[in-house]
Amino acid sequence: MRWSTDRWRTATDTPCYFKRRHWGGTMASNARNPNRYGNEIWISHLGLGGAFRVDYAIACESGSGTIWDDNFGRNYTARRDRLKVLTLNLHCNQEPEQDAKLSLIAQVVRELEIDIVCLQEVAEPWNDGRGEWTANTAHLIRERLGRPYHLHQDWSHLGFDRYREGCAILSRYEFARTDSGYISTSQDPLNIHARRVVQARINVPYVGPVNVFSSHLSWINDGFREQLPRLRQWANEQHNGDTAATLLCGDFNVPAGSEGYDLATRDGNFTDQFLLARARQRYEDGHGPAPDGRERPDPADGRIDYLFAHRDSRLEAVAARELFTDTAYGRVSDHPGYMVEFEPR
Helix, strand or coil, rough: CEECCCCCCCCCCCCCCCCCHHHHHHHHCCCCCCCCCCCCCCCCCCHHHHHEEEEEEEEEEEEEEEEEEECCCEEEEEEEECEEEEECCCCCCCCCCCCHHHHHHHHHHHCCCEEEEEEEEEEEECCCCCCHHHHCCHHHHHCCCCCEEEEEEEEEEEEEECEEEEEEEECCCCEEEEEEEEECCCCCCCCCCCCCEEEEEEEEEEEEEEEEEEEECCCCHHHHHHHHHHHHHHHHHHHCCCCEEEEEECCCCCCCCCHHHHHHHHHCCCCHHHHHHHHHHHHCCCCCCCCCCCCCCCCCCCEEEEEEECCCEEEEEEEEEECCCCCEEECCCCEEEEEEEEEEC
């Protein structure tokens, strides 16, 4: 067996072993190996350690030469579960049937086994600025997930004249550390453009430390131009040699392909992971060129919610889905949700 844990940058050959009495030892059967139908079982043990995935091909050496089974040129792959990250704006308790929609969000996160969820417009009653934790929408979602998730949240300002509004991160994996801070000039909770971001460093098994920011920025002429550089600077300061990835997730309030989008992406320091994953899916389906990181969104894209990754991240976006639409679980907000699946490069 020829195999690799680093996408064929290096490879190892490991022999397979044949035991005549294989079926007797494993199934208490009198059948021999090969059996009367000519089927043979060969066994190999690979030293994968903590690898996320292994790509492999199988060689059979015979008197007429070596025959390769490489899955018709694609090789075989076995891997651990991908890292799944979702960003979703909750619409600050403005939805009809709000409680049922919070339950639906929890159901989908549970069913799709989403690892990290970044939420914006998280709401709880204002209560003279003191809030009410038991009614916090991120807290309510976590309570309905049916399995332990870690929650980090903070609030920014008075929303819709009734709620403490902020951002949150839910994670299946423990937080190594958490933080929050204003990226806006104003820190006045009565100013809607006072914007606080929450951040967590999460140790993801078989991936490594991932920095995640859940963000809700102002519109292009109402603070975005000052908030984006502060967010990027914060993220750059947190990204070091030990960091597997840094992800800026959330509602950026600028349409895909717009001036604000260009400000976020044109220097290549942060790239649109949903766009890259979709390009990769089209390529693998035979409907487009290989992605090269210079993709531009379709003018009709319509997104204002993104998952941006630092260019030195060691994760690759391999699949993406738009969730909570009319055709994907139903709407739970005035925003869809965007989920991206990642593998180590």
